[in-house]
Amino acid sequence: MIEAFVMMEHYADYCLEDFVLDARFQRWVRYQPADEESFWQAFLEQHPQQAQDIERARTLLQSVYRRYESQLSDSEINSEIQKLVAKARASKETSIDRIPTDDDLPAPKIISFRGPYGWLLRAAMVILVLGVVGWMWLAQSPKSAYDQRVAGQSFVEHTNQTHTWQLVRLADGTRVTLEPHARLSYPEPFSATKRQVYLSGTAFFDVAKDAKRPFLVYANELVTKVLGTSFIVKAPDRSAQTIVEVKEGRVSVMEAANDPAQQLESSRELTGLILTANQKVIFERDQERMVKTLRDVPEVVSSANQTPTFQFKDTPISEVLTELEQAYQVDILFDKDVLSHCPLTATLTDQPLFEKLTVICEAIGAHYEVLDGQIVVDSKGCK
């Protein structure tokens, strides 16, 4: 009460200019919170001579707020935030330190070839040159799929020569984040019917939506086709596996060697092996075998309007599993009749999906496994 009185005296000789510049006054006009409403009403009663200035100051601010308000829906904001969180998480999983952006970071330090450690750098250069020559000699033997595809084409090529991830923006709005040493080639501009790119190494793709021009990633033996979504391709030339992981949306994956790859390229439908959110495919290169499974750490899919809290109180397990299904957009197979009688009380907000499932299964003496990109919960009902 005393505090309010002191505050009121503070405003006693304010004029219009002072009011419009005052943060507290601005907050009242802009958001009309209950506490401010009562404060300013009381102030007006005690200082009626300032009523006109206050009214005019309000009008002035209101016109500013009206004029500069931007239209942005909550779901638009949420989807942008979820993208950020997913990227931050991905950067941790893949232990990227940071992406050097082209201009907003301080200029890199110039490495001196003179100075105390100059000899070391010069020696390193020699070894590097020898290394490249040796590698070129070895590389006479089979060329990588990437080199074969790119040879003789007039493509734009990006090679990430830094030690951190690097962002490449394509003309269609697609964003590709390349791991160190990864290489990406593509025609510029893209053709009118498709957007094809060639990858060697690991990259994260955030593909701009364009239903008329499918986006195709050629990497090792696989072609991944999408209409607009985000996913990761791991295709180092010499690794034993080629992996495609989907964060959001749907992609289709096919062996590039197969003839129907042509079909995959040209059709607008997704054919081949379809992957949906949180699924991944592992291609064992020596056995030429594809295995569909789930990502190691599935993520809540951002198109859902709200982030679920995963708090349950006497909730039937069947509902719990359905909520997980929707949040992660994965298929969970279970016997609805058996599990609708089992209640669960738990807070599972922070655990990754597989830990959530472990907790749920322990509670009812069930177990789960991942089969063909789906989760199967096996239970005899609760005890």
Added chain:
Amino acid sequence: MTSPVRSDILDTELWNAFRQGDEVAFGQIAQRYYKSLFSYGAKFSKDREFVKDCLQDLFMELWYRRETLGDTEFVKFYLLKSLRRKIYKESLKLQWLTSEEELDFDADILEELSIEQQIIEGETHTLQLQQLNRHLATLSKRQQEIIYLKFYEGLENEAIAQVMSISRPAVANLLYRTVQELKSRL
């Protein structure tokens, strides 16, 4: 909606969690500033997707630099300033601007109030608002930006000076002059 005047200073706990690499805390921080930053960015470009892209890059830079960041009280100011610089550089790259030009601060043309709004806001008041709106539109780009940063983003003069790269007395002068001009139109 929370008031930016109150939430400008982040909880230390949230900020620390973010600096230690908690991506959920990062999301919450981004959430808190997103609308306000978008609103500012949208004054320099009508291309919403472009503004969103710039914001994605900006926040990811914040994430990658999390370990070297200092106090929380400057976050909003730092973000506004970086966003302006980013939009400027990207606009140069896309050749929307030449290097002699400056960014234009420009709000959307407001449609007149609907009948319902007029009834709610009262007739004389509405008239006044519309007159002021027309007058705001005739202010110089710099005047508009100052008004925006002061009233809409709630920045201190010092911070406005840094965001717009002009001197602090210049901010104070221009702000005072602009308020006087608007006042005379009331």
